[in-house]
Structures are given as C-alpha cells and as structure tokens.
C-alpha cells in the first residue's frame with residue numbers, strides 16, 4: 221500500500237472536432253501524497269484544467285474522450301464510477317476550488333446557507349449545527365465578523381472574501397484532496413498572497429492534499445512541496461520545489477523561471493523572445509513539442525519525442541539533452 225491521496229495514471233483526453241483532433245492531455249501520470257501540496261504549472265492551454273476535470277469525471281463526453289489506466293483516491297479506484305457515486309465523492313472526499321468565485325457561488329443564496337448546504341448534503345446534521353460549523357469555518361479562513369458575513373450574498377463581498385468562502389466550502393467535509401484551479405488568478409497580487417496563505421494553512425491544519433493548478437510559477441514557490449511542469453499536454457519536468465527553482469533542468473522550465481524573475485539569462489531570453497505560444501493542439505510539431513521554441517534543439521529533438529526519464533534523485537525530465545537521456 222502506498223501513501224497516495226490521489227493517483228492519476230496515464231490519463232489521455234482528446235476533443236475531436238470537424239477540423240481534427242485536439243490532443244489536450246497525452247498520457248499524464250501525477251500523484252499526490254497524503255497531506256502534500258503539489259503544483260501543476262504551465263502556460264494557458266497546456267492541459268492543466270482538462271487534466272483535473274477529466275480525473276474528477278467532470279468533462280462532458282462528447283466532445284471529450286477520456287482514457288486512463290487508473291484514477292485512485294486513497295488507494296481506491298474511482299475511474300469509471302457511475303455519476304451518482306462520483307457526485308458523492310466530489311465535495312466530500314475531493315473538493316475543487318475554481319478561479320471565478322462569482323460563478324461558483326449561487327448569487328441568490330447567502331454564503332452561509334451555501335456552506336450549510338454542503339454539510340447537509342453530505343451528512344445528517346441539524347440546521348443549527350450546520351450554521352455553527354459554517355460560522356466556525358468562516359472564522360478559520362479569516363473572514364472577519366463571520367456572523368454578519370454568514371448572512372451576506374456573494375456580491376456583497378470582496379473578491380478576496382468570496383475566495384475565502386470558496387475555501388471554507390471546499391474544507392466543509394474535510395476532504396482528503398483539494399484541487400484548486402487558478403484559485404487566485406482573478407485577485408490583486410497582495411490579496412492573492414493572503415488567500416494562498418489561508419489555503420496553505422488550512423491544508424496544513426487538516427492534513428489535506430492539495431493539487432494547485434496555476435500558470436504562474438511565482439505562486440508555487442511558497443506553496444508547493446513538489447511541482448509538475450506541463451507543456452502541450454505532457455509532463456516535461458517534475459521535481460521538489462526547491463531543486464526545481466534553484467536548478468531547473470528542462471529548457472522550458474528555465475524559460476518559465478526566467479520570465480517570472482525577469483532574468484535575461486540564455487535560456488530565458490530565448491524563450492521570451494520567441495513570440496510563438498503553445499503549439500496548435502491539432503498540429504503539434506514532430507519530435508519534442510518544445511523544439512521549435514528551444515534554442516538547444518538538435519536534429520534528434522526534431523525527430524523523436526523524448527521519454528519522461530526518472531533520475532536517481534527522483535526528479536523527472538523529458539528532454540534529449542538531459543545527460544541521462546542523450547546516449
């Protein structure tokens with residue numbers, strides 16, 4: 221028995237359309253240990269949200285076609301569970317927090333009632349008890365004057381307060397896993413930091429595993445224990461946060477780092493100078509998907525996709541130029 225809260229094994233998602241096939245996720249393996257905070261980073265459109273939605277069985281099919289070897293929650297397979305069973309798991313054992321609190325919250329119901337509802341949906345509990353627990357949660361996530369805010373409607377709260385309410389809702393049933401998809405992208409930088417701090421503290425306090433999805437590498441530095449870097453539907457690098465930041469190995473990760481820090485180092489400047497964004501998901505380049513943007517690319521890189529190699533220290537990298545891969 222391993223100690224994984226969530227395991228995603230060989231997940232593939234495609235969206236067929238008249239013009240061709242969008243290969244959004246191409247064989248992603250990702251896991252979270254119990255209580256661990258793991259970040260999934262990469263540019264917009266690389267497949268982060270589709271990875272999380274597909275693993276929670278939240279993609280509409282058609283158009284999505286989802287295949288996986290397995291998806292396991294605390295060792296139990298949840299792949300292909302009927303909708304009813306999945307619904308019971310979502311919110312209770314796995315919660316999701318999205319970027320846009322206004323569209324995640326019901327505009328005509330007070331925030332307090334919305335938290336109460338989660339308690340009531342997943343356990344037999346009296347109304348007064350639900351209310352007490354909701355207010356306690358609002359206090360925990362740092363909502364000042366929680367009794368009054370309990371009675372507020374979503375539009376009466378600031379963006380940061382609404383995001384705290386979503387965090388409270390996500391923790392209501394003390395789930396084993398929380399998936400937060402760009403949870404603070406819509407907020408000002410200072411508020412972002414405060415909300416992330418709340419999320420981190422709540423996860424620590426409740427020993428909840430967190431999958432933090434973001435396009436912004438700077439967000440993960442203080443949050444994550446480990447990071448997966450995704451490019452065009454594939455994981456290209458995975459490492460613990462400190463080694464990843466101090467010694468990024470993949471040219472794409474180096475570029476991401478440099479663009480965050482505003483550093484004009486070799487790899488970074490190449491990456492930043494090339495205006496090209498992600499490859500067209502219907503016409504990905506031959507070989508390594510990053511090769512057209514990579515200044516180190518060789519003939520081999522243009523011909524064949526490198527495998528995701530696990531190094532002796534446990535880091536993973538998908539690059540022909542990595543010493544272990546090149547011979």
Ligand SMILES: Nc1ncnc2c1ncn2[C@@H]1O[C@H](COP(=O)(O)OP(=O)(O)O)[C@@H](O)[C@H]1O
Nearest residue numbers: 235242244263264265266267268269270271501
């Ligand atoms: N419902 C959909 N139908 C068709 N293509 C989609 C759909 N949802 C996402 N995609 C495509 O899948 C790819 C990955 O998207 P997404 O996971 O949302 O990226 P991000 O990393 O920004 O979260 C993109 O090319 C996107 O256009």
Ligand SMILES: [Mg+2]
Nearest residue numbers: 268269270401
């Ligand atoms: Mg997304």
